[in-house]
Amino acid sequence: MLYDDLARALSDAAFARDVRSADLAQLTDEQLGELLPAAHRVHHADVTPATWRTAMAVRQAADERRPRVSPDACRRLFEALVVRSRHSEWAVDLTPGVAALVGCAGPWPELAEPARALSESLLVRKTIAHPYALFLIAGLADDATLRAVAQRLGEGPIAMDEMNLLTGLTPADRAVMTELDLVNTYIEPESPPEVWQKLADLPVYVDFARSALEAAADRADGIQSGAIPYLADKAFTAREVAVLGQAARVALLRDEEWLPEVCARLLPGIAVAPTPARTVPSQALLYELVRAAKEFPTPEAVTAIRTARSVTRHAGVPKQLDKLLKKVEAALAQRTEVALRLPRLGFDEEGVLRRPAGDGYAAVVRVTETAQLTWQKDGRALRSVPASVRRDHGDLVKELRDLVKRVDLQLVTLARALEGGMPADTGHPYGWWRTELAGHPLARTVVGRLIWEIETAPGAWKTFLPAADDLPDAPDDACVRLWHPIRADAETVRAWRDRLVDGQVRQPFKQAFREIYRLTPAEEETRLHSHRFAAHLVHYRRMRGLFRARGWTSRLLGPWDGGDGDEATRVLVSGRWRARFLHSFVDWADDDPVASTDWVRFDQRLDGHWTEAPLAEVPPLVFSEAMRDVDLFVGVTSIAADPDWTEQGPARAYWERAGFADLTETAEARRDALIRILPRLKIADRCTLDDRFLTVRGDLRTYRIHLGSANILMQPDDAYLCIVPARGRVTAKVFLPFEDDRLSVILSKAMLLAADAEITDASIRAQIDRAA
Structure with missing residues (x-):
């Protein structure tokens, strides 16, 4: 019916x-x-x-x-598409016809006439939106039509090589290529990895990817040597850029061993003119290759991008590459199978590199928590770079300073990669871990300050801290992984926190003091979504910056059509789980956009599709790590933590309510750290902690600093005290077991207010005196 x-x-x-x-x-x-x-x-x-x-x-x-489409329905569909092509000013979309062929319930019908008509209608268009669908359809017409399409799409030698490759493919393999038509690499989120995996599973395309990228590198070399005439931004055609982007994604996905050498030639080669001009051979290809690295990053690709950034003379390219590099590094942290691969760069086993600089001078780069460059004369340490070294060995000085920056970036990337693997509970063979991480001259400083556990028997794990403990005696194939507090009892967590503070071990990221998020009764009742972090007002630009830093993707919100709301998403556990965080545009406050927060949901990937999952079915580690990110987004960007907030109305009511509310898990971890830090400070006798506040007794007043927002109330009447963090005293000499800007601000304010009689800042002193 x-x-x-x-x-x-x-x-x-x-x-x-x-x-x-x-x-x-x-x-x-x-x-x-x-x-x-x-x-x-x-x-x-x-x-x-x-x-x-x-x-x-x-x-x-x-x-x-x-x-599933019957052969007869498939034929009628193609005839319908022909009718549409004759009655529409727009180019007909071939993807429904391709989908019908892929899903055809029987042998493909005879389609020569409609295929020829569709191909001819598209060949007269200025642009072709779906080239691979057109090539597939043209192959169903006749050889002349196929040659005409190949000639149109083969703009440039590399693009023509791809056309020759496609000609030799079977119709089924050509159908695989049509999935690339649905990939738009210029917007977020990126294409599904399975699209590229299908292509990476075609041996002939893998061979083509190598030959295409090597041909591109050869062309770049020819431009730099002068063998090929230089024309700004004309080194590659638009089709060649698209083809090379696809080839790069396949090679990066497969982590081909030949790729680093090609990237090291190609990216710098297209980023700088062979003349003193401030142009480049191909901005389009440069950015396309970086976007490919964002989807399937490798450490070597990151190095090649940095090199390209350092050599270019174009005014706008470095800024754009810096933006893209942040995304590439964040993505690399999620690809743990390759991110842990670090070059040794000539450092010895103790993390030291020495370079002679003439006349008894030597440069020493030592890696502890970071890389430090110092200079020596006959083995004696010097305070600065000797004048003669600066004069006679300027290139060496620059090289080593660049090396220090590079090492520090690699250490940050490694830390991000290790932390990014925590939701997946990533394990490593102990033999490889011992050699390539714990024994690596650079990685050892990051790895040594983290807590690890090794499986000594099925289901039995032993924890250790490489910086302070002997490495366990275990078989090379034993599994070693990062310890996570969600798998430990409260007493064990407490013991590790005490040990880190007592031993002054500063972790590269928050591990022992890591927040834990378990399912609440309210979330069990709502079943599919969590409102734990809903109904907050946040500084939208700051939150979106944190999205990128933590590997979440989202559209830009604002007062335009479709900009009212979006779901920020993060894919975890090698693409098996996805978290979604709904947020909406609210309004502007002093040219600063404000957004509101809403629910968090989770999806599981089943049979290639995302399916919404009940919260109770989400693995506890995945749930905890995703909710930790959302807590970070809200806690750092909430207007409640803005001491300068002056807007009135509902936003002010929220500011007053949330600025002194119950603590979140992040603030609770901050409180737990303060319990251990405060007794070591000179102001310890002036400080007390309760459930939400650090109370500081000054000479003039007593102050209550909220552990979540860092907002301050003055007793006895709880008058608000505004202190902009930049005006507080620094706490560089106070040991913190993890990096937390809010904790630093709280300690800065506490030290300032403990000696309130000595405050000279007029605005702060006026508030204190007025309240008194």
Whole structure:
């Protein structure tokens, strides 16, 4: 009955029926496939609104379900697409026809005539949106049509080489290539990894990827040597840029061993002119290769991008590369299987590199928590770079300073990669870990300050701290992984925190003091979503910056069509789980956009598709790490933590309420750290801690500093005291077991207020005196 009504609605303008997605769910895949040709024959200018809505609903349902299409329905669909191509000023979309071929329930029908007509209609267009779909369709027509399409798409030698490759592929393999048409690498989120995996599984394409990238590197070398004439931004055609971007993604995904050498030639080669000009051979290819590295990063690709950034003379390229590099490094932290690969760079086993600089001088680079460059004369330490070294060995000085920056960036990347692997509970063979991480001259400083555990028997784990403990005696194939407090009891967590503070061990990221987020009764009741961090007002630009830093993707919000709200997403555990965080644009405050926060949901990837998962089914480690990120976003960017907030109305009410609210897990970890830090400070006798506040007794007043927002109330009447963090005293000499800007601010304010009689800042002193 429903099928008959829909078929009539698509063909009879006098029969009107509005449908909903729930209605279409009643159709079988075969029925949906039979309706598809009629739905694509409908043109909005010739039918009633009800008929148009019915046609669009059927098309959308087919896109979502990908039904099996009979050969006859497939033929009728192609004929419908031909009709549309003749009656539309826009280029016809071939993807429904390709999807029908892929999902055809029998042998492909004879399609030579419609395939020829569709190909000819697209060849006259200025641009071709779906080149691989066009090539597949052209192959169903005749050789002349296929040659015409190949000639059109083969703009440039590398693009023509790809056309020659496609000509030798089977129709089924050509169909795999059509999935690239749905990939838009210029917007976020990026394409699904499985699209590239299918391509990476085609041996002939892997061979082509290597030859294409090597040919591009050879061309870049030729431009730099002068063998090829230089024209700014003309080194590669638009089609070659697209083809090379695809080739790079396949090679990066496979982590091909030949790729680092090619990247080291290609990226710097297209980033600087062979002349003194401030132009580049190809901005388009440079950015496309960096975008490819963002999707499938490797340490070597990051190094090549940094090199390109250092050599370019173009005014705008460095700024753009800096933005992209942040995304590449964040993505590298998620790809733990390659991110832990660090070069040794000539450092000895103790993390020291020595370079002679003439006349008894020597440079020493030593890696502890960071890399430090010092100079010596006959083994005696010097305070600065000797004048003669600066004069006669300027290149060496620059090289070593660049090396220090490079090492520090690699250590940061390593720390991010190790932390990024925590949700996946990543394990490593002990033999490899002992040699390539704990024994690596650079990695050892990061690895040594983290707590690890090794499986000594099935299900039995032993914890150790490499910086202070002997490495366990265990087989090379034993599993070693980072310790996580969610797997430990409270007493064990307490013991590790005490040990780190007592031993003055500063961890590269928060591990022992890491917040734990377990399912609450309220979340068990809501089942599919969490409102734990909902209804907060945040500085939107800051929050979006944290999204990028923590590997979340989101669209830009603002007062424009479609900019009212979005779900920030982060994919975890090698693509098996996804967290979603809804946030909405609210308004502007002093040219600063403000957003509100909403629910958090989780999806599991099943059969290649994301399916919403009940919170109770999310692995505890995945849930905890995702919720920790959201807590960070809210805690750092909430307007409640802004001491300068002056807006009134509902936002002010939120500021007053949230600025002194109960502590979140992040603030609780901060409180736990203060319990251990305060007794070591000179102001310890002036400080007390309660459930939400650090109370500081000054000579003039007593102050209560909120451990979440760092906002201050003055007793006895709880008058608000505004202190902008930049005006407080630094606490560089106070040991912190982990990096926490808010904790540093709280300690700075505490030290300032403990000696409030000595405060000379007029604005702060006026507030104190006025309240008194």
